[in-house]
Amino acid sequence: MTDYESIWSRGGVNVEDLPDPFAPAQPPPDAAPGSEEPEEQKPRSRWRRTKIIVGSALLVILITLLWLVFTAPLSRALEPLPDPAMLFLSAEGRPIAERGAMKEAPVDVAKLNRLTPAAFVSIEDRRFYRHWGIDPRGIGRAMLANVRAGGVREGGSTITQQLAKTSFLSSDRSIKRKAQEVIIAFWLEGWLTKDEILSRYLSSVYFGDGVYGLRAAAHHYFNRDPENLSLAQSAMLAGLVQAPSRLAPTRHLKAAQNRSRLVLATMAQTGAISRQKARTVKLARPVRQRSPLPSGTYFTDWMAPQAQDAFDAEFGKVRVETTLDADLQRIAVRTISRAAIGGAQAALVAMRPDGRVVAMVGGKSYADTPFNRATQARRQPGSAFKLFVYLAAMRAGWTPDSIIEDRPIAIDGWSPGNSDGIYRGKITLREAFARSSNAATVRLSQKVGRPSVIRAARDLGITTSLPDKPSLALGTGGVSLLELTSAYAAILSRRYPVRARGLPQEPEEGGLSAFFSSRGSLDERSERAAMLDLLWAAANTGTGKRAALWVPTFGKTGTTQDNRDALFVGFAGDLVVGVWVGRDDDKSLGKISGGTVPARIWHDFMSSAVSIDGTRGPALPAGYRERPRPQPQQKPKPPVRHPSPLPEQWSEDSKPLRDIAREIQNVIEER
Numbered sequence: 001m002t003d004y005e006s007i008w009s010r011g012g013v014n015v016e017d018l019p020d021p022f023a024p025a026q027p028p029p030d031a032a033p034g035s036e037e038p039e040e041q042k043p044r045s046r047w048r049r050t051k052i053i054v055g056s057a058l059l060v061i062l063i064t065l066l067w068l069v070f071t072a073p074l075s076r077a078l079e080p081l082p083d084p085a086m087l088f089l090s091a092e093g094r095p096i097a098e099r100g101a102m103k104e105a106p107v108d109v110a111k112l113n114r115l116t117p118a119a120f121v122s123i124e125d126r127r128f129y130r131h132w133g134i135d136p137r138g139i140g141r142a143m144l145a146n147v148r149a150g151g152v153r154e155g156g157s158t159i160t161q162q163l164a165k166t167s168f169l170s171s172d173r174s175i176k177r178k179a180q181e182v183i184i185a186f187w188l189e190g191w192l193t194k195d196e197i198l199s200r201y202l203s204s205v206y207f208g209d210g211v212y213g214l215r216a217a218a219h220h221y222f223n224r225d226p227e228n229l230s231l232a233q234s235a236m237l238a239g240l241v242q243a244p245s246r247l248a249p250t251r252h253l254k255a256a257q258n259r260s261r262l263v264l265a266t267m268a269q270t271g272a273i274s275r276q277k278a279r280t281v282k283l284a285r286p287v288r289q290r291s292p293l294p295s296g297t298y299f300t301d302w303m304a305p306q307a308q309d310a311f312d313a314e315f316g317k318v319r320v321e322t323t324l325d326a327d328l329q330r331i332a333v334r335t336i337s338r339a340a341i342g343g344a345q346a347a348l349v350a351m352r353p354d355g356r357v358v359a360m361v362g363g364k365s366y367a368d369t370p371f372n373r374a375t376q377a378r379r380q381p382g383s384a385f386k387l388f389v390y391l392a393a394m395r396a397g398w399t400p401d402s403i404i405e406d407r408p409i410a411i412d413g414w415s416p417g418n419s420d421g422i423y424r425g426k427i428t429l430r431e432a433f434a435r436s437s438n439a440a441t442v443r444l445s446q447k448v449g450r451p452s453v454i455r456a457a458r459d460l461g462i463t464t465s466l467p468d469k470p471s472l473a474l475g476t477g478g479v480s481l482l483e484l485t486s487a488y489a490a491i492l493s494r495r496y497p498v499r500a501r502g503l504p505q506e507p508e509e510g511g512l513s514a515f516f517s518s519r520g521s522l523d524e525r526s527e528r529a530a531m532l533d534l535l536w537a538a539a540n541t542g543t544g545k546r547a548a549l550w551v552p553t554f555g556k557t558g559t560t561q562d563n564r565d566a567l568f569v570g571f572a573g574d575l576v577v578g579v580w581v582g583r584d585d586d587k588s589l590g591k592i593s594g595g596t597v598p599a600r601i602w603h604d605f606m607s608s609a610v611s612i613d614g615t616r617g618p619a620l621p622a623g624y625r626e627r628p629r630p631q632p633q634q635k636p637k638p639p640v641r642h643p644s645p646l647p648e649q650w651s652e653d654s655k656p657l658r659d660i661a662r663e664i665q666n667v668i669e670e671r
Helices: 003-007 039-070 115-124 136-149 159-168 175-191 194-204 214-222 231-240 253-269 275-280 298-310 326-338 382-395 429-434 438-448 450-459 470-474 481-493 511-515 524-540 597-613 652-670
Strands: 086-089 095-099 318-321 345-351 357-361 403-406 425-428 554-559 565-572 575-582
Touching: 086 298, 095 298, 115 159, 115 194, 115 231, 115 253, 159 175, 159 194, 194 214, 214 231, 231 253, 253 275, 298 357, 326 345, 326 357, 326 597, 345 481, 345 597, 382 429, 382 438, 382 450, 382 470, 382 481, 382 524, 382 554, 382 565, 403 429, 403 438, 425 429, 429 438, 429 524, 438 450, 438 470, 450 470, 481 524, 481 554, 481 565, 481 575, 524 554, 554 597, 565 597, 575 597
Parallel strands: 086 318
Antiparallel strands: 086 095, 345 357, 345 575, 403 425, 554 565, 565 575
């Protein structure tokens, strides 16, 4: 064979005729379409699939273990709850509410009475000290017991698995979660001793009544340290773990004691105690619980997120001092409960000029509905929004004595009318504000420009969406009562915006937040003094005169279309108070307007509040003088006539004597 043939041929076959090694495999020519693969190839493909599945499972396990080793904290069960129990205190230090779950410092099983951990091991995982995280025998025994009982009586999870679930996993019931639980259980057994696992379990397991961990449970149910628990008390606590809510002895004592008997029986079976001891021990009873504080109020529901952000997680209860004044809160609740509003609702919020909320009522009854109408409801403020229109005008150079026309106005087919149907021609801004003239206010808004009105509202802290329409001037954009009251507080304090808060310390702004902070102050003469002039006129001579007190009173009424909402917001002394009345179904209040029931509620609350809180508040502008209140015209009283000692039916002959008697009576009256 020549060299040429040896290069271009293989086995005597020309390379051009050889099959392409990269082409897909072709079925044999005689194989019919859809024919099955040969029998000898089936085990090979099955084995290939099995290797892929097993390899994937091992890879998942390896990744999970690596994640646990490098990221999962072994001490998680020994840490405080991320949302700990909080005890809220009034400004005077009185408890007003408590909420959240309780967890106290961890326990060490080596320091407990030996019967206490024995009770938990006997009922939850009797082979705890002999398995490596999972217990096949325990799973089988639980399945058999459940079949015999016709329901779930026992669980197959070990204590290690329960610790894995509560510390690292969710409570979802799925095969994936169960597989993760098993892997983590093996990992825990490899890294921790049995006593360390049991200590972590007892320190974090749930015992009902919002209590986590053995220490908190011992204090809550028996007022004892866990190191001093008796056999009966240990048995009762061990029994709670299966169904804490259903077995809490404070509410289900009989069920808890029945479960205790079962725990004592299992302790006897495992040799922890004698059978005679199990039969004769007196069952435990929880200590009498003190009158519980409410878990929620309108005020604490609102300020709880502030407290969670301000306090780090701690064991036990976090004592949260708040701005709430217990006396003012009591007056607020009493005032709202006595208000003559029929089936309507009412809300009241009172704060200091710097935003510290001292009283809050979000409705007639928190028990009936915890929906807070002072903070959560977004209702139209009506004429109370005119504060921002007139502030924008003061910024633009207008004064309370500037003249505006109070006559009908039409804008793109919309023509707002005055609520009393009276148009007074050319009037001062002071009179327009005091009488709450809609026509004059809309005309003023058009002159200063709606962007200026919106800017004034934003400066004073209004954050909700505001419609860029002519009707904005009449308060057609929804706001919360709390936010609106905070805006009025800015007039009194001069600083804006005022942020309502329930904690004594104002949160500090740092970094970019402080750099871009839009806090500012009103000009003392052209803005603050002018607005105080207008607010005084409205509260003393205008639509809000029912709210006027014996101390300087400033405020504004608000009534929405068809009388669906009625408000009065104002301030006196060191208190800024907003009152809202309305219906949850948004129906009309009938004849109720901002100047009637809300003004009276405001007056009633402030009359009592000022008497105990004092009348001193932020200093008024230099040279500020209140205008004299108009004195109501009184009809002259008829002179008192003393009855004559001489009968009128005397004859004409007695007329001289009657005249003398009248003269004597006149002399007496003149004196």
